[in-house]
Structures are given as structure tokens and as C-alpha cells.
Amino acid sequence: MIYAANFKTNHTRASTKAYMQALQEKLSAKKPEDHVYIFPPSTALDTFEGDFTIGTQNAYAAQNGAYTGEIGVEQLDEFGIKTILIGHSERREYMAETQAKVAEKFAFFKEQGFEIIYCIGEPLHIREKGFESVMQYLLAQFEGIDITYDNVIVAYEPIWAIGTGRSATVEEISSTHRALKKAINNKPLLYGGSAKPANILEIVSIAGVDGVLVGSASLDAESFSQMVLA
Ligand code: PGA
Numbered sequence: 306m307i308y309a310a311n312f313k314t315n316h317t318r319a320s321t322k323a324y325m326q327a328l329q330e331k332l333s334a335k336k337p338e339d340h341v342y343i344f345p346p347s348t349a350l351d352t353f354e355g356d357f358t359i360g361t362q363n364a365y366a367a368q369n370g371a372y373t374g375e376i377g378v379e380q381l382d383e384f385g386i387k388t389i390l391i392g393h394s395e396r397r398e399y400m401a402e403t404q405a406k407v408a409e410k411f412a413f414f415k416e417q418g419f420e421i422i423y424c425i426g427e428p429l430h431i432r433e434k435g436f437e438s439v440m441q442y443l444l445a446q447f448e449g450i451d452i453t454y455d456n457v458i459v460a461y462e463p464i465w466a467i468g469t470g471r472s473a474t475v476e477e478i479s480s481t482h483r484a485l486k487k488a489i490n491n492k493p494l495l496y497g498g499s500a501k502p503a504n505i506l507e508i509v510s511i512a513g514v515d516g517v518l519v520g521s522a523s524l525d526a527e528s529f530s531q532m533v534l535a
Contacts, residue, residue, distance in 0.1 A: 306509055307458065307495055307516025308533045309342040309422060310523030311362065321349035324526045329355035331530035341533055344390055347376055352384050360388030363396060366413035378417055389414050392424040394464045408449025420456045429465035440484055458493040460518040461485055466498025468521055473498055475511060482513030502531040
């Protein structure tokens with residue numbers, strides 16, 4: 306299973322360092338086949354000792370250059386970071402990343418050999434229209450994306466379940482993952498959206514779920530490690 310922690314705009318450099326130390330101690334009990342990823346805010350990127358992979362929540366599709374406020378490959382190389390989240394719904398929505406932009410970013414980081422966690426997800430009004438509309442919406446988020454890329458993990462995150470405390474139901478996750486798995490040639494597929502210690506066992510037991518992408522419940526090392534070790 307894959308357990309990925311997305312801190313979003315939470316934690317400082319100091320609290321991230323303390324988190325990593327606390328997590329590392331707890332992860333000594335982790336199953337060797339389980340893989341943990343942490344995505345801290347960019348100010349807290351660093352090299353950390355531990356049985357986990359550090360990734361970046363975002364980066365600009367450039368080595369370096371005149372892109373005020375952004376970081377590029379050069380800044381990630383300093384810490385040996387070769388993993389990136391692309392397509393998160395918060396970036397699509399608040400940072401106005403269009404599908405074309407997302408696809409451009411994907412192509413660039415693929416070219417750089419990065420491991421890409423590619424996020425997709427539908428808003429509530431689409432979910433309410435029914436399964437066919439959901440799949441149509443989700444498949445459109447693969448436009449311009451080379452899903453045959455070896456180093457890709459897909460994360461299905463229904464937007465209405467993100468940060469709301471209301472996870473998708475087992476049936477919703479199960480049917481969506483079954484259909485998505487076919488569309489993505491059986492690539493690893495994570496679920497994200499209010500995954501937490503209380504529902505982790507139920508979620509990772511669903512066929513077609515290869516792990517979780519966790520926001521809120523990942524912010525505390527104790528809560529996140531409970532999920533990994535559950
Ligand atoms: P959440 O966020 O766990 O707080 O719902 C998930 C995500 O956005 O990756």
C-alpha cells in the first residue's frame with residue numbers, strides 16, 4: 306500500500322523537522338512493502354533521514370529562470386527530490402491550472418524522469434448527476450496526459466470529499482476505482498478525500514485501491530502513522 310501525506314499550506318520548517326523525526330520512529334514498525342510519501346510545503350523541503358520519500362506539492366515546469374514565486378528542478382535537485390504532485394483540485398481551482406497547463410507540467414516532469422502522483426476528481430454537482438457523468442468528467446482529466454508513463458501513480462480525489470470530513474462511500478470508491486483502473490492500464494491508484502484513522506481499514510480493503518493520499522489526517526504524525534500501521 307501507498308500512504309501519501311499532503312501537508313498543503315500547513316507546517317513550518319521547524320514543525321516539519323519534528324514531524325519527520327516522530328514519524329521515522331513510528332515507521333520502524335511499518336511493513337517493508339508499504340511505501341510512505343510526504344509532501345511538505347516548499348519552504349520545508351529538505352533532505353530527511355527516514356523510510357519515506359519526500360516529494361514536492363508543486364513546481365514550475367522549468368529548470369530555473371524568471372518565474373517569480375515558483376521553484377524549478379534546480380531547487381528540487383538540491384534535496385534530491387524527484388517526486389511531484391500534479392493536478393491537485395486545489396491547484397486546478399485556486400491557482401487556475403487548466404487541463405492544458407496541467408498536461409504541460411506533466412509532460413515536463415515526465416521528461417525529467419520524476420515520479421508523478423497525478424490527481425483527478427469530480428465536483429459534487431457532477432457526482433450528483435450519476436456515475437456516467439463522473440467517469441466522463443474524470444476521463445477528461447487524462448487529456449494530454451501520457452498514462453503509459455512508467456513512473457505515474459494516479460490519485461482519485463472526489464472534490465466534495467476533500468477536507469470535508471465526509472469520505473466517499475465504499476460503493477462510490479469501489480465502482481469508480483474499478484472503472485478507472487481499466488482506463489489507466491492498471492497503474493497504482495490512490496483514493497483521497499477525508500481518509501483518516503477511523504476509515505483507513507475500510508478504504509484500503511476496497512479492490513482497486515492501492516493506497517491513500519491524505520491531507521487533514523496526515524498533519525499529525527501520530528494520526529498519519531496510525532493509518533500506515535493500521
Ligand atoms: P483531506 O485532503 O484528507 O483533508 O480530505 C486530501 C487531499 O486533498 O489530498
